[in-house]
Amino acid sequence: MITTKSSEWLLGKAHCPRGRGVMGSTPRKRTQEYKDEAVQLVLESDRPLAAVAKSLGINDSTLGNWMKRRRTTARARRSRCRYQSAPN
DSSP, rough: OOHHHHHHHHOSSOTTTTOOOOSSSSSOOOHHHHHHHHHHHHHHHSOOHHHHHHTTOOOOOHHHHHHHHHHHHHHHHHHHHHHSSEEE
């Protein structure tokens, strides 16, 4: 769940001494929690993916990949559930 504090962090409103999202910096490894919250932010907001990605300081194709991975994972889970619940 995205809290006000985490959404402020994701939107870059919180102070970050490391200078997140600066072009030319070393690529950062994002945690799964960060990726999940970023995807959730797109799904729950009325803003386009590109606008959310820009506010997070990441490339919109990166955020799009995270969303695609989430859809693929959800589809696979639904598929497994159907096979497991089928009568013998």
